Amino acid sequence: MRNNATLLKFIIPSLIGILMFIFPISVDGETTIPVAFLANILNESLGLDKVVLIVVIIINISALFTLIFSWIYRPKNAFLANLFTVNPVWVILRIVGAVFSIMAIMTVGPEAVNSDVTGGMLLNDLLPTLFAVFLFAGILLPLLLNYGLLEFIGSVFAKIMRPLFTLPGRSTVDNLASWVGDGTVGVLLTSKQYEEGFYSEREAAVIATTFSVVSITFTIVILDLIGLMNYFGAFYLTILIAGLAAAFIMPRIPPLSLIGNNYYTEGQDVDETIPKGHNPFSWGYKKAMDRAESADGFVDFLKDGIKTVGDMWFAVLPIVMAIGTLGTMLAEYTPIFTWLGAPFVPVLEIMGIPEAVAASETLFIGFTDMFLPAILIEGVSADITRFIIGALSITQLIYLSEVGGVILGSKVPVGLGKLFIIFLLRTVITLPIITIIAHIIF
Numbered sequence: 001m002r003n004n005a006t007l008l009k010f011i012i013p014s015l016i017g018i019l020m021f022i023f024p025i026s027v028d029g030e031t032t033i034p035v036a037f038l039a040n041i042l043n044e045s046l047g048l049d050k051v052v053l054i055v056v057i058i059i060n061i062s063a064l065f066t067l068i069f070s071w072i073y074r075p076k077n078a079f080l081a082n083l084f085t086v087n088p089v090w091v092i093l094r095i096v097g098a099v100f101s102i103m104a105i106m107t108v109g110p111e112a113v114n115s116d117v118t119g120g121m122l123l124n125d126l127l128p129t130l131f132a133v134f135l136f137a138g139i140l141l142p143l144l145l146n147y148g149l150l151e152f153i154g155s156v157f158a159k160i161m162r163p164l165f166t167l168p169g170r171s172t173v174d175n176l177a178s179w180v181g182d183g184t185v186g187v188l189l190t191s192k193q194y195e196e197g198f199y200s201e202r203e204a205a206v207i208a209t210t211f212s213v214v215s216i217t218f219t220i221v222i223l224d225l226i227g228l229m230n231y232f233g234a235f236y237l238t239i240l241i242a243g244l245a246a247a248f249i250m251p252r253i254p255p256l257s258l259i260g261n262n263y264y265t266e267g268q269d270v271d272e273t274i275p276k277g278h279n280p281f282s283w284g285y286k287k288a289m290d291r292a293e294s295a296d297g298f299v300d301f302l303k304d305g306i307k308t309v310g311d312m313w314f315a316v317l318p319i320v321m322a323i324g325t326l327g328t329m330l331a332e333y334t335p336i337f338t339w340l341g342a343p344f345v346p347v348l349e350i351m352g353i354p355e356a357v358a359a360s361e362t363l364f365i366g367f368t369d370m371f372l373p374a375i376l377i378e379g380v381s382a383d384i385t386r387f388i389i390g391a392l393s394i395t396q397l398i399y400l401s402e403v404g405g406v407i408l409g410s411k412v413p414v415g416l417g418k419l420f421i422i423f424l425l426r427t428v429i430t431l432p433i434i435t436i437i438a439h440i441i442f
Helices: 004-021 034-046 048-071 078-084 088-106 119-140 149-165 171-181 183-195 201-210 216-226 229-252 280-294 298-333 336-350 356-360 371-377 383-395 403-409 416-441
Strands: 025-027 030-032
Touching (some): 004 034, 004 149, 034 119, 048 078, 088 119, 149 280, 171 201, 183 201, 183 403, 216 229, 336 356, 356 383
8 A cells, every 4th residue: 555645746746737737727818828827927027138138148058069069079978968969960050040049139141030020030939938938847847757647647548549649648648738738848748758768759759740739829819810719619629620630640641650669768668558457547546656656856856857948948949040040031031832832722722712822822831930821811801711721820730930940959750851741741631621611610
């Protein structure tokens, strides 16, 4: 019989973790999660200028140390070596991110880099949010990971998640944190679980590219942009249906189905088989209590959290700055996404989507930034077209200025090419579903 102290060690941190990462709260009429709420408070307290300066310093320290430790001197400290010793592509991207951050904060160089729709937008709007979210999420993440919650959920939901989404039961917490809370938090949680050997390469890739949906707050922003706030219920239900359909199909087709089931760290117990004499709840309880009993104390909890924060700050922020800026530059200053969408005008017309030419120009531009399709389509008169493009911009899920950039900067094994293919496949899967529902509504 376990003692009460172990039971409390399982229950209290796990409940706090659920509250911080999954439980939605309403603040000033907007739905958010406590981690994001704390991040907003921090940024408001410090002020945007200070936060932006801190971000630029972090990005440039990352570039400098990466250059030194990757090409000149390898550090003996394992954490520093893991963080700053990377392959030449990542060295260059971190340096590019540093250069872009300086150009954006000082407003020097080409306008294409530092404008308020490219590098300026990344540095002033997105990165301060990521900076604060990574701080609180990184420190508090062990509450979800280290005290038995995932072990318990894994046993209870294994028979649901495996047949539906080809994922371990423990991913349920990850998926909820991504879907209900924030996509970047979900990627952070996924990367951490992958590094610790609880997800295979394929499982980590599936979760990061399938469930890291934007928060409800961002959904409301999109609706506001396209002027359809009175359709929130139908809009979010459409996203849910299309998103779950994609989540069922995507793991079963290339490229995700072809990713190997190798592990970043070998030796972890990822077997979710329930032995004889146990049901899912009793076995989950036993594993949760075992995990809680062996969990680290408060000092190690803080050390683990601080390492996670450092990893996300110094590894992810420079990549988001570099790739996000390059992506938005392509979207704003080249016609490439208009060209890509042009062949699909007849398809959109067959699907009965009004103003198909305008809609086609937004089909692929969302790969660079989620807001661009809604901004470009807001002038279209047909409500049904704005509804379809707004919902599609969310179900496409992969966009380089945030979730895509965070995935590329993390340890999750998905490169830029695979991300674009996944983006295209999600478009092909979810567009017909959204269009059918939109025709029913309108």
